[in-house]
Amino acid sequence: PTLTSKIQLDAKGIPIAIATDGNDYLKSPVAERFMRASGNVTWQNKVESGNQPVTGAAFYVSQSGSFEEIGLLARALRDAPGRKLPLLPQGEADLQQLSQLKVGHGESSRQVSLYSIGGLGFQPTSVWLDEDGELFATFDSFSALVREGWQDSLNVMRAEQDAQEARRRTAQAHSLRRAPTGPVVIEHANLFDAEQMTMRPGTTVVIAKQRIVAVGPDGSLPIPADAERIDAAGRALLPGLWDMHTHPYLDSGPLFLAAGVTSIRDMAAEPDKPALLRVFDTGDALGPRVAYAGIIDGRGPFQGPTKMLVSDEAEARTAVQAMRAAGFGLVKIYSSMDPKLVPAIADEAHKAGMRVGGHVPAFMTAEQAVLAGYDEIQHMNMVFLNFLYDKVQDTRTPARFTAVAEHAASVDPQSARVQAFLRLLKQRHVTLDPTLVVFESLFTDRAGVVGPGTAAVADRMPPLVRRSLLEGGLPVPDGKDASYRQALTQMQRMLMAVRSAGVPFVAGTDALPGFMLARELELYVEAGVPAPEVLRIATLDAARLVGLERELGSIAPGKLADMILVDGDPSRNVGDVRRLQLVIKDGALFDPDALCRALGIQPLAATGR
16 A cells, blocks of 8 residues: 555644545555534545534544554544544544553653553554654554654563553453353254264253263263253254464454354464464463464565565575474465475475465466475465466466456366366365455455445444445456456356365455354355355364364364354355354353454344344
């Protein structure tokens, strides 16, 4: 994104005029305007326009604003009565001061304060102000912004912010996680047998601590005298769901559980990531189980978000060894990797018992990547790009999306060339990670309208999160709307060709944590995959791919107690996985409605659906 903002403030430091111009990440034009005058506010951005009367202080939150605005909001909240302010177009923000630090730079020093802003998303937003109330720093898992010249202070501020946020997450976990003191018995369940892909009505499951100890027909099992008994009343009991393509961070953990996703694969981890997310398993923070794929890329202007950057074979092999030492199961290659290094990466990974996959690097085809040692291909567009190499070779940019959007219809899944490629995938035991929900958004979402992928959940989201779902997808050239929409259908046709060829695929989203998995599964069913098979893909098949099928993936004696109770029958309507009644991870019980409320999400029961 390249943006220029001009902001005019009133005497209290609240914006009364904002003009932002430029382009966003996907190169869509940005021309956002906000104005407050004569007791009215007007605004226009890429997703909405409006006007309304306003009295008293209120803060407009830009759709495509600059980092500076978070500092302005924090300062305005600091000076507001009760440290609260209405937000425009909707919502309310509040502020808490968490701590103060004295930071130094040469002979200079500043007093900086850490604040927490609530009301902007699922979790509070942290921001640092100096003694004058000016923005000093803001950072999260993905990016950091700090006053120029004070970069050396970032580590001490990060340590303090991490400690404060850890206290919040621990308190949240202790209030929402319930560890039973004795056995738990779930009776009268309609259990999904992931091995057989069938439903088993009238089933009882006995759980003791972290494990499933017995599964059988109602009335066939001894019930411990001190057991907590849960009447499933015919509802569906499924293994906990897996999302096999995620980018988790500490505050995203509760989102997965609130959507019934008890296990995930982190698809862009670095060697220090497992230590960071270990709190999901200790109970000091809410979150799913995590399997790890390490990301590696080549240096350059489009390099991926990782410190694991390599330029020669020695560096590449060393990076793979570091990933293996961290316990990773997959090496994910990113788009700027030199294709000549792929065979060495695959060789080193395979010697260590690891798999290799990821994006197909620029100036390389998927077929070449498979022949060089790929065990997985991430994202369905990479399959299509294999047959569009004459149109785009440099896939480091959004061209890897736009070329497929425009030309997917020219790739016939039943053609001899495609079928030969699918046979190669089958022969080489390659697994596909299609992430169709990403492409549904990119190809079919239009600015200002809730897209089909988020339609089932958008109205439940916090106001500013819902607003972000109106962003739209790729900018669509004139006359290309139909081809962009058709590209998703063509991807679904390709998925069925993949299935018919015997090539396995897993369910991953690369999207809004937790809540997009149900839509990914629906897209498979819409393509023609039977719902029971889709449920197995999202449970047992996922566990098998990461080597955890002895512990997870099905509800069977001896396995870990990860499961979800659903009001409905997902084997007939896979979207019923959204109708959560209970989430169990590691034997601990979670109320999905309570999780949602803690995240500012409206519980499903409150919507009347």
